[in-house]
Amino acid sequence: MTAADIIAELPRLSPAELAQVEAKLRELTAPSMRRGSNPPRMHSPRLAHPEQSKDFNKQIVELPANAKL
Numbered sequence: 001m002t003a004a005d006i007i008a009e010l011p012r013l014s015p016a017e018l019a020q021v022e023a024k025l026r027e028l029t030a031p032s033m034r035r036g037s038n039p040p041r042m043h044s045p046r047l048a049h050p051e052q053s054k055d056f057n058k059q060i061v062e063l064p065a066n067a068k069l
Helices: 001-013 015-028 050-055
Strands: none
Touching: none
16 A cells, blocks of 8 residues: 555544544654664674684764665
């Protein structure tokens, strides 16, 4: 179902169904769910042999604010 299909169905919903849709939209757009609200996390691979860690270089790359992850 596309966004256009969903929008086209909205006028046909009962008030109770519209309330459910509104509640779900509020839940999905809550501050805790918004991108950028969580602090950045660093991900690193786990090595089977930790002594190999000296063979790897760490690189930190800053992504633009509009980058899709």
